[in-house]
Amino acid sequence: MGFSDALVPLEVPVGVVGIDRRQFLVAATGSLGLGVLSACGSSSSSTASPSASKRPPISAEPGTLSILEWPGYEAAGTKAQTYGLLAGSEYTKKYGTSGITYTYIVNDDEALAKATSGGPFDIIHPCHENIPDYVNRGLVQPWDTSLLPSFKQLNPYLVRATQYRGKQYHIPWDWGYGSLLYRTDKVSAADAAGWELAWNRKYAGKISLWNGASTNFEIAALKLGYPNMDVLTSSQLQSAKQALIEQKPLNKLYWGSEYSQEQPNFKSGEVWVTYCWQDSLVSMTKAGLKCAFLQPSQGRLSWICGFMLGANTKNYYHAHAYVESYINRVAAAQMTNLFYYGNSNSTVTAADIKDKTLVRALDLSNPKAVTTAPNHLQSWSPNRSALELAWQEVQAA
Amino acid sequence: MRLRLGRVALTAYFWAFVLFLFAPLAVLVVFAFNQSMTPTLPITAWTTHWFHQAFSDTELTGALLRSIGIGAATGLFATALGIMASIGLSARRLRLRALIVAILLLPLVVPYISLAVGLLVLLNQLGLQISLWAVFLGHVVIALPFAVLVILPRLRSLDPAMIEAACDLGSNELTAFNLVTLPLLLPSLVSSFLICFITSFDEFAIASFLAPPGQPTFPVFLYTGSRAPGLLPELIAIGSLIIVGSLVVIAIAEGGRRWAEGRLRGIPAEEAELPAGQDVPTLQI
Amino acid sequence: MPAADLARRRPRVGAVRLRIGRGTLVLPPLGIVLLVLVGPIAVLMLYSVNLRTNIPGTPTAFSSANWKDFLTGPGNPFRERFFYSMKITLLVSVAVTVAAYPLAYYLAFIARRFRYTLLLVLIAPFFTSYLLRIVAWSDIVLNNNGIVNQALWDLHLRPHGNGVSWLLYSNFSIFLVLFYAWIPFVSLPIFAVLENMDHQLTEAATDLGASRFTTFWTVTFPLSLPGVIAAFVFVLIPTTGEFIAPLYVGGPNNQLFGNEIQSFFGDSPNWNYGAVLAIALIVVVLVLMLVFGRFLNSDLRSRRSGR
Numbered sequence: 001m002g003f004s005d006a007l008v009p010l011e012v013p014v015g016v017v018g019i020d021r022r023q024f025l026v027a028a029t030g031s032l033g034l035g036v037l038s039a040c041g042s043s044s045s046s047t048a049s050p051s052a053s054k055r056p057p058i059s060a061e062p063g064t065l066s067i068l069e070w071p072g073y074e075a076a077g078t079k080a081q082t083y084g085l086l087a088g089s090e091y092t093k094k095y096g097t098s099g100i101t102y103t104y105i106v107n108d109d110e111a112l113a114k115a116t117s118g119g120p121f122d123i124i125h126p127c128h129e130n131i132p133d134y135v136n137r138g139l140v141q142p143w144d145t146s147l148l149p150s151f152k153q154l155n156p157y158l159v160r161a162t163q164y165r166g167k168q169y170h171i172p173w174d175w176g177y178g179s180l181l182y183r184t185d186k187v188s189a190a191d192a193a194g195w196e197l198a199w200n201r202k203y204a205g206k207i208s209l210w211n212g213a214s215t216n217f218e219i220a221a222l223k224l225g226y227p228n229m230d231v232l233t234s235s236q237l238q239s240a241k242q243a244l245i246e247q248k249p250l251n252k253l254y255w256g257s258e259y260s261q262e263q264p265n266f267k268s269g270e271v272w273v274t275y276c277w278q279d280s281l282v283s284m285t286k287a288g289l290k291c292a293f294l295q296p297s298q299g300r301l302s303w304i305c306g307f308m309l310g311a312n313t314k315n316y317y318h319a320h321a322y323v324e325s326y327i328n329r330v331a332a333a334q335m336t337n338l339f340y341y342g343n344s345n346s347t348v349t350a351a352d353i354k355d356k357t358l359v360r361a362l363d364l365s366n367p368k369a370v371t372t373a374p375n376h377l378q379s380w381s382p383n384r385s386a387l388e389l390a391w392q393e394v395q396a397a
Numbered sequence: 398m399r400l401r402l403g404r405v406a407l408t409a410y411f412w413a414f415v416l417f418l419f420a421p422l423a424v425l426v427v428f429a430f431n432q433s434m435t436p437t438l439p440i441t442a443w444t445t446h447w448f449h450q451a452f453s454d455t456e457l458t459g460a461l462l463r464s465i466g467i468g469a470a471t472g473l474f475a476t477a478l479g480i481m482a483s484i485g486l487s488a489r490r491l492r493l494r495a496l497i498v499a500i501l502l503l504p505l506v507v508p509y510i511s512l513a514v515g516l517l518v519l520l521n522q523l524g525l526q527i528s529l530w531a532v533f534l535g536h537v538v539i540a541l542p543f544a545v546l547v548i549l550p551r552l553r554s555l556d557p558a559m560i561e562a563a564c565d566l567g568s569n570e571l572t573a574f575n576l577v578t579l580p581l582l583l584p585s586l587v588s589s590f591l592i593c594f595i596t597s598f599d600e601f602a603i604a605s606f607l608a609p610p611g612q613p614t615f616p617v618f619l620y621t622g623s624r625a626p627g628l629l630p631e632l633i634a635i636g637s638l639i640i641v642g643s644l645v646v647i648a649i650a651e652g653g654r655r656w657a658e659g660r661l662r663g664i665p666a667e668e669a670e671l672p673a674g675q676d677v678p679t680l681q682i
Numbered sequence: 683m684p685a686a687d688l689a690r691r692r693p694r695v696g697a698v699r700l701r702i703g704r705g706t707l708v709l710p711p712l713g714i715v716l717l718v719l720v721g722p723i724a725v726l727m728l729y730s731v732n733l734r735t736n737i738p739g740t741p742t743a744f745s746s747a748n749w750k751d752f753l754t755g756p757g758n759p760f761r762e763r764f765f766y767s768m769k770i771t772l773l774v775s776v777a778v779t780v781a782a783y784p785l786a787y788y789l790a791f792i793a794r795r796f797r798y799t800l801l802l803v804l805i806a807p808f809f810t811s812y813l814l815r816i817v818a819w820s821d822i823v824l825n826n827n828g829i830v831n832q833a834l835w836d837l838h839l840r841p842h843g844n845g846v847s848w849l850l851y852s853n854f855s856i857f858l859v860l861f862y863a864w865i866p867f868v869s870l871p872i873f874a875v876l877e878n879m880d881h882q883l884t885e886a887a888t889d890l891g892a893s894r895f896t897t898f899w900t901v902t903f904p905l906s907l908p909g910v911i912a913a914f915v916f917v918l919i920p921t922t923g924e925f926i927a928p929l930y931v932g933g934p935n936n937q938l939f940g941n942e943i944q945s946f947f948g949d950s951p952n953w954n955y956g957a958v959l960a961i962a963l964i965v966v967v968l969v970l971m972l973v974f975g976r977f978l979n980s981d982l983r984s985r986r987s988g989r
Contacts, residue, residue: 403894404792407784407787407788407792408788408792408793410784410785410788411784411785411788411789411793411800411804414781414785414804414865415803415804417862418804418807418862418865418866419807421815421818421819421822421823421862422807422810422815422818424818424822424823424829425814425817425818425822428822435827436821436822436827436828437827437828437832438829438832438833438836439832478710478711478714479711481707481708481710481711482707482708482711482712484704484707484708485704485705485706485707485708485709485711486708487704488704488705488707488708490705491705491708492705497708497712500712500715500716500719501708501711501712501715503715503719504715504719506919506967506968506971507719507723507964507967508920508922508923508940508963508964508967509923510923510925510940510943510944510960510963511723511726511923511943511960511961511963511964512719512722514722514726514943514944514946514947514953514956514957514960515721515722515723515725515726515960516718516722517947518722518725518726518729518736518947518953518957519721519722519725521736522725522734534714534718535718537714537718538714538715538718538719541711541714541715545711595809598811599811599812599813601813601926602925602926602944605944605948606947606948616811616813619813619814619817620813620929620930623817623820623821623930629821632817633817633821633822636811636814636817636818639810639811639814640810640811640814643809643810643811644806644809644810646809647802647806647809651802
């Protein structure tokens with residue numbers, strides 16, 4: 001509400017506001033009655049996707065892809081892609097860019113919420129711990145891997161990890177780690193031993209965790225030494241919540257956008273310790289900062305992300321073509337050379353990647369790196385809603 | 398001596414506040430011409446480049462057009478409903494009048510965030526997708542009270558002799574309404590349209606939940622865009638246009654209102670400043 | 683009302699003699715408001731008691747657990763955030779009302795000739811976009827490389843690059859932005875009351891020998907109280923549900939209650955709990971409206987009757 005209130009003629013509040021209190025309460029209870037009546041009945045359910053035989057050929061599809069995507073991964077050729085990624089260029093060269101719209105993901109929980117209640121998406125780029133939720137809510141359908149020529153080149157370990165109920169609901173593309181990036185000239189080596197760095201009062205106001213909801217609970221769980229960071233008992237959840245509430249005031253902010261918050265804040269020196277993925281290590285080192293990507297004693301987080309297909313998409317073949325333009329050898333290799341995330345295309349070897357030191361440091365040539373100790377693969381959590389409520393409580397505290 | 402000091406102090410206070418109020422607006426306009434990508438001082442180079450870029454940015458223009466479209470539709474529809482409500486409320490006998498007034502004005506009081514999430518939930522319950530139609534309906538409902546608040550007093554203050562004259566001269570009720578009442582109501586209808594348009598154009602809560610992905614209204618686009626440093630200069634450019642445009646519209650509308658009031662009352666325009674015949678002055682723009 | 687005489691007249695032309703009075707015209711707008719306003723509230727109520735849920739496959743049964751937790755749960759953070767939110771709201775409302783009074787006084791008593799024009803100048807910023815004005819504060823004036831910090835650096839009052847940390851994403855920035863947004867609007871009701879005051883009363887006081895200040899304090903100010911209360915209420919009610927300003931200029935510890943609600947529906951699919959918060963907010967605002975509205979009305983009525 002705002003300034004329109006300025007134009008309210010003043011004599012009216014007299015007449016309006018002077019309504020009888022009893023009448024107002026009658027109106028309120030009457031509304032409740034009406035509401036109960038209107039709410040009985042209809043329930044929502046997603047409709048089944050059209051069967052293959054009814055699917056129109058690619059030329060008959062509207063060609064408008066609505067994609068729920070992480071910033072930075074937009075297809076080459078689109079206006080939003082300003083980070084140097086070349087993936088997607090085959091698609092945009094053939095089909096143009098005008099049909100593609102991106103809606104941005106802040107974190108996976110929020111993406112799931114958006115996909116559930118927001119408009120239908122054609123392609124979603126979630127990470128693998130969310131696969132069961134997307135499938136169980138009827139938001140996605142399996143891919144037809146025969147339409148993806150590069151699919152057979154994909155790392156079979158990752159391919160298996162992203163199957164659900166025997167179907168390929170998720171095409172893995174990028175994988176990597178989550179950890180704390182810290183300034184080696186500001187943070188002593190003794191402090192940089194593990195996740196507890198984020199709880200270190202010496203750096204109060206210079207820390208920035210991600211607005212990452214369940215991710216932060218995994219971090220707290222690792223810090224507290226729980227055996228399984230994704231399956232917490234309710235008392236473990238409460239302790240993790242407490243730990244995060246203690247940590248909260250030490251943050252400058254919970255960053256939501258990598259490119260307009262996390263990286264600029266770290267670059268300008270406002271933040272010395274930030275949660276991030278390894279691409280920030282690359283960018284910040286390139287920007288001339290002395291920094292390191294923490295290898296905590298408890299182990300880093302690791303993730304596998306990739307593409308899922310909207311359940312009611314009208315652009316079935318376009319979506320497949322889009323994904324193919326990302327997972328092919330050239331695109332995948334270029335992505336790794338840019339962000340230094342791992343890619344899922346096993347024909348890309350260490351020889352294709354420029355910075356060999358980083359390849360070794362980040363174990364990029366290990367096809368099972370995400371589950372190699374001490375890395376902890378972010379996985380599905382059975383009590384997601386309890387986690388989310390707890391995260392809300394942390395934010396409100 | 399104390400007298401003058403008080404006057405001087407109050408005058409200074411007033412103008413200091415006017416400065417304070419207009420300063421951020423001026424800042425927006427000034428930085429719209431700033432060459433550099435980030436809005437910092439000192440400004441070393443000036444350019445109109447951002448305006449060109451803004452207008453060739455299809456996402457931005459798309460969002461603007463959507464907001465203008467929904468705003469205009471809201472203005473028209475809410476004003477029409479406001480006319481109907483005002484006529485209905487000015488009927489001599491109306492059952493539960495106070496209750497009806499309360500319900501019609503209820504949207505003024507309900508927090509927009511609660512309404513927005515409520516609409517989201519309702520759509521989900523009915524199995525409907527979020528859409529710009531839902532945004533439009535939401536906007537009509539929050540704009541309606543303003544329409545009523547602007548049109549109703551004006552309707553009530555009309556000299557009934559004119560309408561009686563029309564009926565005496567043989568026109569039926571509908572024609573009397575079209576030929577006599579509507580034109581007399583015109584200033585308030587224009588005000589109502591403007592207010593409803595602005596309410597809808599600048600509304601964020603409902604639009605943020607109900608506008609489908611890829612079809613944001615301008616406020617939603619502004620919010621996501623202000624997070625992206627690359628878009629900021631364009632947004633400032635468009636923002637400056639909107640600000641200057643609204644100020645111009647306000648000036649014209651007020652000038653027009655005074656002129657119209659003067660004509661309708663048959664008094665010179667300067668004296669139209671003070672609306673006569675009401676014991677509480679109402680500011681009708 | 684004289685205009686209602688029209689109701690007595692029947693159309694001379696037209697085949698159908700409608701017995702429906704003009705009052706029925708109120709039905710379409712009423713219907714739309716009921717549908718679009720009451721429907722959502724009703725569904726929210728269902729969600730708040732767990733009779734509906736947005737997570738498919740979850741069982742639904744009446745449960746007041748969420749309500750109990752919010753209202754009575756020990757140390758419930760959402761309730762705490764609500765109190766914090768109300769504190770800020772009250773602070774802003776009081777500050778804005780106090781600051782706007784002299785503006786209204788100036789317009790009503792000192793700027794006699796051009797007072798309406800100057801009033802328009804004062805309110806004009808209100809007609810421009812609220813969001814754009816916030817963006818001006820958050821991205822140009824208060825931010826780390828913004829005008830204020832740059833000025834401090836250029837004047838060597840602070841080392842270069844070291845910005846004042848509490849300028850943005852703080853209680854200060856939220857307070858400032860809300861204050862800035864509401865000041866013009868709040869002057870209106872105070873101005874209206876001051877403008878409408880019977881000047882004979884103040885003249886009489888001066889004639890009886892009262893100083894200017896005494897006249898103000900014993901005559902003008904008390905008579906203007908209804909306008910002051912109206913102004914206070916005009917800020918209080920919308921600001922209770924405010925959530926836009928914190929999105930732009932608020933830090934993680936300055937989010938208002940409206941942001942809580944937004945986050946429940948936007949960030950995490952827990953609509954049941956979020957519905958509790960959304961309805962609680964509506965109830966609070968309605969209560970405020972009833973309390974203050976009644977007060978407003980009776981005062982204005984008594985003023986009108988010439989007391």
